[in-house]
Amino acid sequence: MSDGRSTFRRRGADDRHASAPRTSARWVLFLLSILALVTWTFVALNLARRASGGLPLDLQVYRDASLTMLHGGAAYHSRYTFAHLNFTYPPIALMLLSVFSVVPPIVALVAWWTFSATALIFLIVVLLQESTALPRGTLIASSCALGGASCLFLEPIRSNFAFGQINIFLMLLVVLDIFRVRSTRKGLLTGLASAIKLTPLMYVMYFVVARARVSVLRAVGAFLGITAMAWALLPADSATYWLRQAFSPGRKGGPIGPMNQSWFGLIGDLFPGTNSLRTILWLLLSGVTFVMGVTLAKRYVATERRVEALFVLTLTELLISPISWTHHWSWIILVPIVWLARGRRYDKVSATVMLLVAVAVVAPYKEHLTGWLHVRPISVVIGFSLLFSGVIVFAALVLEERPWRTATHVGLPLGDARELGTRRVDEDRPDRAEVPRRTKTPELPAHDAG
Numbered sequence: 001m002s003d004g005r006s007t008f009r010r011r012g013a014d015d016r017h018a019s020a021p022r023t024s025a026r027w028v029l030f031l032l033s034i035l036a037l038v039t040w041t042f043v044a045l046n047l048a049r050r051a052s053g054g055l056p057l058d059l060q061v062y063r064d065a066s067l068t069m070l071h072g073g074a075a076y077h078s079r080y081t082f083a084h085l086n087f088t089y090p091p092i093a094l095m096l097l098s099v100f101s102v103v104p105p106i107v108a109l110v111a112w113w114t115f116s117a118t119a120l121i122f123l124i125v126v127l128l129q130e131s132t133a134l135p136r137g138t139l140i141a142s143s144c145a146l147g148g149a150s151c152l153f154l155e156p157i158r159s160n161f162a163f164g165q166i167n168i169f170l171m172l173l174v175v176l177d178i179f180r181v182r183s184t185r186k187g188l189l190t191g192l193a194s195a196i197k198l199t200p201l202m203y204v205m206y207f208v209v210a211r212a213r214v215s216v217l218r219a220v221g222a223f224l225g226i227t228a229m230a231w232a233l234l235p236a237d238s239a240t241y242w243l244r245q246a247f248s249p250g251r252k253g254g255p256i257g258p259m260n261q262s263w264f265g266l267i268g269d270l271f272p273g274t275n276s277l278r279t280i281l282w283l284l285l286s287g288v289t290f291v292m293g294v295t296l297a298k299r300y301v302a303t304e305r306r307v308e309a310l311f312v313l314t315l316t317e318l319l320i321s322p323i324s325w326t327h328h329w330s331w332i333i334l335v336p337i338v339w340l341a342r343g344r345r346y347d348k349v350s351a352t353v354m355l356l357v358a359v360a361v362v363a364p365y366k367e368h369l370t371g372w373l374h375v376r377p378i379s380v381v382i383g384f385s386l387l388f389s390g391v392i393v394f395a396a397l398v399l400e401e402r403p404w405r406t407a408t409h410v411g412l413p414l415g416d417a418r419e420l421g422t423r424r425v426d427e428d429r430p431d432r433a434e435v436p437r438r439t440k441t442p443e444l445p446a447h448d449a450g
Contacts, residue, residue, distance in 0.1 A: 032141035039148025059164025187215035191222025258383030262324035
């Protein structure tokens with residue numbers, strides 16, 4: 001009889017221990033859902049307040065330029081809004097954005113912000129699926145909470161909504177292409193994003209370093225095919241854009257100054273009026289950054305760290321682009337996901353990405369915060385703090401991986417080095433499948449463990 005009672009007590013204890021993780025998971029899901037609801041409520045209230053002042057500046061430009069195109073006008077010869085801005089995207093963007101010009105402004109605004117919020121959440125879902133093994137409910141709640149918090153606290157994403165910018169849609173196209181599209185169709189969405197706005201061409205390099213030659217051809221073919229289609233439909237606008245305006249940074253606003261957080265903006269601020277020197281320095285810095293960024297991306301892809309490969313390409317694109325307004329840094333949403341992908345390690349790279357997030361939250365580079373600072377180099381450091389923090393992250397990644405050291409430097413063939421790198425990732429990410437190990441693989445010296 002006593003044995004029966006003790007067995008019953010043991011079963012009860014086992015049931016309680018088994019139910020504890022489920023209860024904890026439910027509480028986590030509940031708290032994340034509440035956080036998501038609260039953050040998006042504040043986002044909605046903030047956007048409603050902004051809507052009372054009319055359409056966001058860039059969305060108004062999109063609508064006005066599209067209307068000019070629909071009425072047969074020269075969209076690239078006109079200036080729009082009180083700020084006298086040009087429309088700076090390729091002609092296919094005019095055609096796609098015209099959907100928002102044929103509906104009432106308030107309908108266009110609500111639809112734009114709703115689609116932007118949905119795209120942001122979907123983007124985070126895809127990245128978290130790639131980086132974690134979260135249950136479906138927790139994954140969606142985490143994505144909603146992270147998306148809402150980023151809209152409230154990260155200035156680049158907040159500005160993306162405030163200006164009615166297109167960046168989040170382009171980010172989603174690239175992320176879907178890399179992580180979700182079938183191999184038989186990879187490259188098409190990146191080509192589409194590049195045809196809408198030129199900067200996503202940088203992400204064709206992901207397929208280059210992954211040695212996916214067919215995907216590279218698809219991306220380039222999609223870009224050229226869509227551009228040719230737009231040229232056939234809008235020949236005059238296409239000729240004006242591609243032959244006169246596509247590669248003129250000055251048309252996109254003042255490219256020199258703290259609002260342009262790229263090498264070009266920094267060099268232009270340091271060396272005003274010296275066009276030849278400015279161009280040479282920009283090309284040198286951009287060339288070095290491009291080579292190091294692509295080399296790092298190749299290392300990450302070879303060791304199956306795909307989110308980190310995408311992240312380093314985003315930093316490369318932002319640094320070398322002639323124009324990187326602060327809302328172009330919306331890719332900063334990758335930072336917490338990269339930290340998760342790295343196994344939540346607290347190391348030098350983690351410290352630098354936290355610095356980048358802190359700068360994006362405080363946003364000292366905004367003009368209204370730096371206008372009273374006229375003492376150089378303080379004004380330069382604060383004004384370009386987003387750029388400098390991004391450079392620090394980039395440098396930390398380079399120093400961690402040391403891409404100038406090849407596998408043969410330590411006596412290993414490239415295949416063995418890749419296997420070791422993949423094994424390290426799998427040890428950090430237990431949710432991934434185990435990689436078969438060779439029986440006699442030399443060990444790396446301690447100083448080459450990075």
